[in-house]
Amino acid sequence: MDTAFIDHEKIYDILQNVREPDKSEIEDIIEHAKELKGISHEEAERLLMTQDSELRQMLLDTANYIKNEIYGKRLVLFAPLYVSNLCNNECLYCAFRKSNSEITRKTLTTDEIKKEVEALVSQGHKRVLLVSGEGLGNEALDYSIKAIDTIYSVKIGDGEIRRININIAPLSVEEFKRLKDAKIGTYQLFQETYHWDTYKKMHPKGPKSDYVFHLTAMDRAMEAGIDDVGVGILFGLYDYKFEILALLQHIRHLEEAFGVGCHTISIPRLEPATGSYIASHPPFSLSDEDFMKIIAVLRITVPYTGMILSTRETPEMRRNAFSLGISQISAGSRTNPGGYTEKSSGGQFSLGDHRNLEEVIKDMVDYGYVPSFCTGCYRLGRTGKDFMDLAKPGLIKLYCLPNALSTFKEYLVNYASESLRYKGSRLIEKMLEEIPSNDVKKKTTNNLQLIEQGAQDLYL
Ligand code: SAM
Numbered sequence: 001m002d003t004a005f006i007d008h009e010k011i012y013d014i015l016q017n018v019r020e021p022d023k024s025e026i027e028d029i030i031e032h033a034k035e036l037k038g039i040s041h042e043e044a045e046r047l048l049m050t051q052d053s054e055l056r057q058m059l060l061d062t063a064n065y066i067k068n069e070i071y072g073k074r075l076v077l078f079a080p081l082y083v084s085n086l087c088n089n090e091c092l093y094c095a096f097r098k099s100n101s102e103i104t105r106k107t108l109t110t111d112e113i114k115k116e117v118e119a120l121v122s123q124g125h126k127r128v129l130l131v132s133g134e135g136l137g138n139e140a141l142d143y144s145i146k147a148i149d150t151i152y153s154v155k156i157g158d159g160e161i162r163r164i165n166i167n168i169a170p171l172s173v174e175e176f177k178r179l180k181d182a183k184i185g186t187y188q189l190f191q192e193t194y195h196w197d198t199y200k201k202m203h204p205k206g207p208k209s210d211y212v213f214h215l216t217a218m219d220r221a222m223e224a225g226i227d228d229v230g231v232g233i234l235f236g237l238y239d240y241k242f243e244i245l246a247l248l249q250h251i252r253h254l255e256e257a258f259g260v261g262c263h264t265i266s267i268p269r270l271e272p273a274t275g276s277y278i279a280s281h282p283p284f285s286l287s288d289e290d291f292m293k294i295i296a297v298l299r300i301t302v303p304y305t306g307m308i309l310s311t312r313e314t315p316e317m318r319r320n321a322f323s324l325g326i327s328q329i330s331a332g333s334r335t336n337p338g339g340y341t342e343k344s345s346g347g348q349f350s351l352g353d354h355r356n357l358e359e360v361i362k363d364m365v366d367y368g369y370v371p372s373f374c375t376g377c378y379r380l381g382r383t384g385k386d387f388m389d390l391a392k393p394g395l396i397k398l399y400c401l402p403n404a405l406s407t408f409k410e411y412l413v414n415y416a417s418e419s420l421r422y423k424g425s426r427l428i429e430k431m432l433e434e435i436p437s438n439d440v441k442k443k444t445t446n447n448l449q450l451i452e453q454g455a456q457d458l459y460l
C-alpha cells in the first residue's frame with residue numbers, strides 16, 4: 001500500500017503507547033499554547049489523549065482563550081452552492097454516489113446557477129462555496145470555470161458574490177492552474193479518512209478510490225499557485241485519534257514542501273444520507289464530547305488556521321463550537337442543486353441547522369458574535385504565507401474585526417429587518433471599542449458612516 005506521507009506505522013505506534021497525560025503535563029502544554037504561536041505536534045498528540053473530564057475542560061478553556069485573543073468575536077459566513085449531484089464514484093456514505101437510485105439527479109444550467117446566486121445575493125451572502133459531485137467527466141473543469149464566471153457576474157443592486165471557494169474533484173497541476181486563473185479563493189478537498197484500509201472500503205469504485213491521487217491534490221494545487229487550500233476529515237468513518245494525527249502529518253508535509261500549511265480545516269461529522277446505510281450507522285461514531293475536544297485541540301495546535309463548521313451540526317452544537325475557535329460557518333444551506341430556488345433534486349445529506357441566514361445572524365448577535373462577510377485578504381492578495389505572516393497575535397483583530405464590522409454594517413443597511421438592524425448596530429458600537437488602535441478605530445468609524453450613506457465594499 002502506498003500511503004505517501006501519511007506514516008501509518010508511526011501513528012499506530014503513538015496510539016499503542018497511549019498514556020493519559022497528567023495535570024502537570026497538560027498545564028505545561030497550556031502555558032506554551034497561551035503564547036499564541038501554536039504547539040508542537042508531539043504536544044498535540046498528548047492533548048488528544050486526554051480523557052479526564054477536568055483536564056478536557058482545561059483544553060476547552062484554553063481553546064476559548066486562544067479564540068478570543070486571536071479572532072475575538074468575529075465569525076465569517078458563507079453558503080454552499082451545489083451545482084451538480086451527478087457522480088461517478090461510489091462513496092458509501094454519500095447520497096450522490098453513482099448507484100444510488102433514490103435521488104433525482106440534476107446539473108444546473110448557467111441560467112439556473114444565476115437564479116441560485118440571485119437568491120443568495122438577495123439574502124446578503126457575499127461568499128459561496130461551489131460544490132459538485134464528480135459526474136461530469138471531461139467537461140467538469142470547463143463547467144466549473146463557467147459556473148465561477150457566472151457566479152461573479154451576478155449583481156443585484158450593489159449585492160454580489162465577492163469570493164468563491166470551491167470543493168470539486170482533484171485535478172492535475174495544469175488543470176489547477178486554470179482554476180486559479182478563474183479567481184477562486186480556497187480550493188477545498190476532504191481526505192474523508194486518512195486510514196488506508198478504511199479509505200479503500202469507503203471508496204470501492206471510481207476515480208476517488210485512488211487514495212494517493214486524492215491525498216496529493218493539495219500538493220498539485222499549491223504547485224499550480226493556489227495559495228489557500230482547505231483540508232477536511234469526515235468524522236465517523238474511522239478512529240478520530242488516528243485521523244487527527246494523520247491530519248497533523250498532512251499539515252507538516254505541506255509546511256515542509258511549500259512553507260505554509262492549509263488555510264482551513266473542515267470538520268464534518270457523518271450525517272444520514274438518502275440510500276446510505278453507513279451514513280446513519282457510522283462505524284466510529286464521534287460523540288459530542290470528543291467532537292468538542294477535537295475542535296479545541298486543533299485550535300490550540302494551529303491557532304491561525306481557519307476552522308469551518310457547516311449546517312450538518314445543530315444550532316446548539318454550533319453555538320458551543322463557536323467559543324472553541326470555529327472561524328467560518330455556513331448558514332441557510334441547501335445541499336441539493338437548485339435548492340435555493342426549488343426543491344426537486346436530491347440533497348447530499350440531512351442538515352442539523354435549518355435556519356435561514358437572518359435567523360442565524362440574529363442568534364449570533366444575541367451571543368455577541370460579529371457576522372463577517374469580509375473578502376478583503378483574498379482581494380488584496382493576502383493569501384497563503386502572506387496571510388499566515390499577517391496572522392500574528394493582535395493583527396487579525398486589527399484587520400479582520402474592522403472588516404467584519406464594515407461588512408456586517410453593509411448587511412444591516414441592505415438586508416436586515418428593523419429589529420436586527422437595531423440590535424446589530426448596538427453590537428457594532430460595542431465592538432468598535434475592541435479595535436486595538438485609535439487610528440484603525442477612526443478609519444473604521446468613518447467607513448461605517450460612509451456605508452450608512454450608501455457606500456459599499458469598504459475594507460482595510
Ligand atoms: N465530490 C467531491 C468530493 O467528494 O470530494 C466534492 C464535494 S462532496 C459533495 C463534499 C463533501 O461532503 C465530501 O467531501 C464529504 O466529506 C461530505 N459528505 C458526503 N456525504 C456525507 C454525509 N453523509 N454526511 C456528512 N458529510 C458528507
Ligand code: SF4
Nearest residue numbers: 087089091094097133
Ligand atoms: Fe461523489 Fe463526492 Fe459524494 Fe463521493 S462524496 S459520491 S465523490 S459527491
